[in-house]
Amino acid sequence: MSRLWxxxxxxxxxxxxxxxxxIFPIWWMxxxxxxxxxxxxxxxxxITPGGNLGANISRLFDNTDAYFLTGLIxxxxxxGTVTVSxxxxxxxxxxxxxxxxxxxRNALLLVVIATMMVPTQLGVIPLYMLMTRLQWNDRLPAVxxxxxxxGFGVFMMRQYAGQAVSDELIEAxxxxxxxxxxxxxxxxxxxxxxxxxxxxxxxFMTTWNDFLWPYAVLNDxxxxxxxxxxxxxxxxxxxDMSQVFTGTAIATLPLLLVFVLFGRQIIGGIMEGxxxx
Amino acid sequence: xxxxxxxxxxxxxxxxxxxxxxxxLSRLDTRxxxxxxxxxxxxxxxxxxxxxxxYTFWVSLHDWDLLGTDHPFVGAENYTRLLADVDFWxxxxxxxxxxxxSTVPQLLAALWLANLLNRGLRARTGWxxxxxxxxxxxxxxxxxxxxxxFGREFGMVNWLLDLVGLDAVQWKxxxxxxxxxxxxxxxxxxxxxxxxxxxxxxxxxxxxLYESAAIDGANRVRQFWSITVPLLKPTIIFCVIIATIxxxxxxxxxxxxxxxxxxxxxxxxxxxxxxxxxxxxxxxxPHYNFGYxxxxxxxxxxxxxxxxxxxxxxxxxxxxxxxxRKGAAR
Numbered sequence: 001m002s003r004l005w006x007x008x009x010x011x012x013x014x015x016x017x018x019x020x021x022x023i024f025p026i027w028w029m030x031x032x033x034x035x036x037x038x039x040x041x042x043x044x045x046x047i048t049p050g051g052n053l054g055a056n057i058s059r060l061f062d063n064t065d066a067y068f069l070t071g072l073i074x075x076x077x078x079x080g081t082v083t084v085s086x087x088x089x090x091x092x093x094x095x096x097x098x099x100x101x102x103x104x105r106n107a108l109l110l111v112v113i114a115t116m117m118v119p120t121q122l123g124v125i126p127l128y129m130l131m132t133r134l135q136w137n138d139r140l141p142a143v144x145x146x147x148x149x150x151g152f153g154v155f156m157m158r159q160y161a162g163q164a165v166s167d168e169l170i171e172a173x174x175x176x177x178x179x180x181x182x183x184x185x186x187x188x189x190x191x192x193x194x195x196x197x198x199x200x201x202x203x204f205m206t207t208w209n210d211f212l213w214p215y216a217v218l219n220d221x222x223x224x225x226x227x228x229x230x231x232x233x234x235x236x237x238x239x240d241m242s243q244v245f246t247g248t249a250i251a252t253l254p255l256l257l258v259f260v261l262f263g264r265q266i267i268g269g270i271m272e273g274x275x276x277x
Numbered sequence: 278x279x280x281x282x283x284x285x286x287x288x289x290x291x292x293x294x295x296x297x298x299x300x301x302l303s304r305l306d307t308r309x310x311x312x313x314x315x316x317x318x319x320x321x322x323x324x325x326x327x328x329x330x331x332y333t334f335w336v337s338l339h340d341w342d343l344l345g346t347d348h349p350f351v352g353a354e355n356y357t358r359l360l361a362d363v364d365f366w367x368x369x370x371x372x373x374x375x376x377x378x379s380t381v382p383q384l385l386a387a388l389w390l391a392n393l394l395n396r397g398l399r400a401r402t403g404w405x406x407x408x409x410x411x412x413x414x415x416x417x418x419x420x421x422x423x424x425x426x427f428g429r430e431f432g433m434v435n436w437l438l439d440l441v442g443l444d445a446v447q448w449k450x451x452x453x454x455x456x457x458x459x460x461x462x463x464x465x466x467x468x469x470x471x472x473x474x475x476x477x478x479x480x481x482x483x484x485x486l487y488e489s490a491a492i493d494g495a496n497r498v499r500q501f502w503s504i505t506v507p508l509l510k511p512t513i514i515f516c517v518i519i520a521t522i523x524x525x526x527x528x529x530x531x532x533x534x535x536x537x538x539x540x541x542x543x544x545x546x547x548x549x550x551x552x553x554x555x556x557x558x559x560x561x562x563p564h565y566n567f568g569y570x571x572x573x574x575x576x577x578x579x580x581x582x583x584x585x586x587x588x589x590x591x592x593x594x595x596x597x598x599x600x601x602r603k604g605a606a607r
Contacts, residue, residue: 006396006397007393007396007397007398007399011393011396011398014393015393015394015398015404015407018390018393018407018408018469019404019407019408021465022407022408022410022411022465022469023407023410025411025419025422025423025426025465026410026411026414028422028426028433029418029422032425040425040431041431042431043431043436044436045431045433045436089317089318089321090318092314092315092317093314093315093317093318095314096310096311096314096315097315100307100310100311100314101311102308102311102312105311108315108319111319112318115322115326117518117522118326118327118330119522119526119577119578119581120326120329120330121526121528121553122330122333122526122556122574122575122577122578123326123328123329123330123332123333123574124329124560124574125329125333125336125556125560125567125570125571125574126328126329126330126332126333126336126571127325127329128560128561128567129336129567130329145321145325146325146326148317148321148325149317149318149321149322151318151322154315154318179303179306179310180306180307180310180314181310184314205413208415209415209416209417211416211417211528211529211532211533212528212529212553212557216557216561219562226415227415227416227417230415230417230418230421230533231417231533234421234424234533234536235536235537235540239536241425244421245421245422245425247418248415248417248418248419248421248422249418251415251417251418252414252415252418255413255414255415256410256413256414258413259406259409259410259413263402263405263406263409264402264406266409266413267402267405267406267409267473270409270470270473270474270477271473271474271476271477272477
């Protein structure tokens with residue numbers, strides 16, 4: 001850590017501007033969400049919240065084109081399932097890559113790293129055909145199953161397991177007659193908990209935000225994820241902007257909540273990942 | 278495994294057979310467990326990651342659409358048609374334009390922001406959270422919000438331009454202006470994230486390098502350009518590659534920036550239709566032409582590889598700092 005230069009007032013001024021630009025669009029989203037729809041036509045535009053949030057919310061949930069409540073529930077199911085699965089499989093594989101000796105370990109790890117560079121989004125067409133064959137179109141497994149593992153997760157857990165899991169503890173457990181599965185459960189899992197939390201948060205946010213693949217495969221407007229509900233709202237013939245913004249605000253709220261509660265860990269995860277590789 | 282052992286009738290306390298059996302089991306455990314533990318990743322990634330990408334190529338060699346019962350092999354026909362397709366090249370230019378307009382200012386701003394954050398600050402975590410918060414918001418939501426901010430009549434951006442005496446800009450129907458608006462969205466989301474990656478690398482630079490430079494009389498700006506930037510080069514290359522892979526596949530932002538009729542075209546005259554949007558338009562609604570869409574996907578794949586390689590080569594040349602070490606990888 002080199003903290004060479006002290007921050008001048010100018011530094012703070014620049015940071016205030018940067019932070020303001022970061023936060024303003026989010027703030028404004030909540031402002032419009034809490035006003036009536038004629039707020040859109042006002043100049044200068046209003047920048048303080050109004051008292052219409054409740055009315056907007058009830059209109060949003062009554063909107064029969066957006067299926068907003070279904071979208072929220074679906075996104076919770078999808079992001080929750082994917083998060084649990086990614087964290088579990090990444091912990092298993094990360095532990096194996098960091099602490100177990102086996103033939104082909106380094107080559108296979110390189111494959112994992114390479115998968116992070118592959119633009120898998122370009123494979124959506126065969127994926128769509130596959131889902132048609134499995135008859136998963138318009139159903140949640142179509143967006144859950146392809147996301148159950150990520151190379152990024154495996155790599156991150158492997159980096160963390162390398163330094164956080166003590167070899168002595170593993171040896172001791174083996175001496176006591178533990179098989180690999182029990183070593184994983186009783187020694188590795190507790191040690192991996194901090195990294196698992198960060199990976200879980202990042203995975204939840206990415207999955208919650210995912211748009212292209214759900215847009216391709218969930219064509220039934222009555223069964224959307226929350227991002228698809230937003231699309232339906234925004235593409236609507238008659239646009240009621242305060243209602244659309246109420247939707248965007250509610251879709252963003254869980255992410256902001258997670259970020260406010262665990263921001264420090266998320267930042268730590270991103271920055272540590274950057275130096276360690 | 279322990280369960281199986283315990284289930285054996287405890288007739289003879291310690292026979293040689295028992296010990297040999299449990300020894301064999303434990304050897305089997307050490308040998309097979311690693312593969313068992315990494316298998317879920319490799320199997321699932323093979324089925325849902327690699328196979329679709331490879332199969333895309335196979336599909337691209339056929340005349341294949343959703344409804345047709347047979348799909349004849351047509352060889353390179355989709356590709357030759359695509360190379361002569363004006364709308365495809367239009368999308369390529371849009372994508373590259375948005376990529377350049379967004380990436381260059383984004384990385385410069387991130388470098389500057391990282392430099393600011395690398396000082397003795399009060400409320401360090403607060404500032405870091407403030408610059409990272411755009412990255413955790415919903416992309417679709419933000420695209421809709423920016424679509425309104427850049428609106429023609431009542432958009433806040435045009436209102437601000439008017440305040441300083443400039444003419445209103447047609448952010449949605451002017452081609453280059455729509456690139457700028459979409460780039461603003463991309464930069465808003467990614468500048469803070471890249472700043473934190475660069476900050477992490479900055480903090481790993483040994484302090485005494487700066488001290489000896491200061492003794493030699495180098496001022497702060499000089500130190501930044503001749504110590505910080507060259508040593509950050511691997512990290513900068515990493516950021517550029519990530520930006521290339523993501524930026525050339527850009528979809529959600531331009532798609533939701535536009536609404537109204539046929540927004541998948543990115544505006545009435547395809548002002549900001551990216552290549553991924555063009556792939557989507559052909560492969561899914563309204564055309565459902567899988568073969569042609571797959572050809573678009575593969576050419577985009579090639580484009581990403583080429584641009585990433587060019588970027589790396591150019592960046593290696595520039596500056597001449599140490600670049601043998603592997604860069605920081607996320």
